[in-house]
Amino acid sequence: MRADARRNRDRIVEAARAVVAERGIEAPMELIARRAGVGVGTVYRRFPDRHALIAAMAEQYIHEIADALTKAEESERGAWAAVRSFVLWCGDQGRGALAAALADLPQELFEEMREFVTVRANMVERLEALVAAAQERGEMRADVGADDLMTLLNIFTCHPTPRGEHYLRVMLDGIATG
């Protein structure tokens, strides 16, 4: 692949993430192309259809999240601190908006996204372990699980508001054992 083509490909994936986070999974291809500074034709040459683009995007995205979780795990300030900082990290930068957009992806699409599915499953497992540890130590209420955390993240970040991060903190205060 020619160097300029490579550069454009990367720009397109990045633009897709931003646009999908803002406008949802059905954002027009032209918006993505514009944001990347290329024409629609260029997008379609690199990615035969929007599915391919979404898959590329999702893969990059899930790896970032998984890395953040690893960092949180390694911080060694306790399970609840790890959960908390991971949630706040996810809430930041509208990452969750992308997650929300991916969440209502048609089921059949996931079958072309093996890597994404695998990495995500692994991540959920690790988050569950962290939550269980925090609960065992009595640092976190027992009626909220890892899946609830992910749902809540989706809810908050998919609905952008100026005080989103503040709300997330209030929510975390409600989740922490008082």
Added chain:
Amino acid sequence: MRADARRNRDRIVEAARAVVAERGIEAPMELIARRAGVGVGTVYRRFPDRHALIAAMAEQYIHEIADALTKAEESERGAWAAVRSFVLWCGDQGRGALAAALADLPQELFEEMREFVTVRANMVERLEALVAAAQERGEMRADVGADDLMTLLNIFTCHPTPRGEHYLRVMLDGIATG
């Protein structure tokens, strides 16, 4: 107006509320007509365009909310209890979904909806008073205001999930002074 026409009119407004709550403010008119058990033609005779229908719907809706707030105020179990029960009432039955849908209404539309605007303004004022009282008594954290409560309601109810009410309760625990 003939009795059957009146009946249909009411049914249409009710159907519109349900459909808009589920599918957003841009839900197809045909869906609303179907849900009301009438043809699209009937909808358009009663309401010249979707704006008129939305206005009728919004008016009915805001009165219900205002009534609920009145009930909460009258319960006399304290300001925080009133705020809490009002928020939970709103969260119930997907009322917020409708609020969310109304929230991203084009600005110019509100100018044809005087009644709605007036009643809503009055309601917000009363909620603010309740919040101030709860905060003064130290029952509620000071960094969350009436507008935040409304935003949070929108956020939660516009994004329907099986555990929505539970999340709202957790959130309220975070908002209450611990």
Added chain:
DNA sequence: ACTAAGCGGAAGATCGTCGTCCAGTTAGGA
């Protein structure tokens, strides 16, 4: 039983997005 009011839904208009195609441009090797 008569008629004004009401009814449903087919049909045509409109709109936004998709994905293709091709004439023109450019990277980078010889």
Added chain:
DNA sequence: TCCTAACTGGACGACGATCTTCCGCTTAGT
């Protein structure tokens, strides 16, 4: 420098979803 294969942008026709109108049939109510 020159050459060409690779790449580029965006106009364009197709398409599906939704809007709104219109009209022949039905019905409430006198």
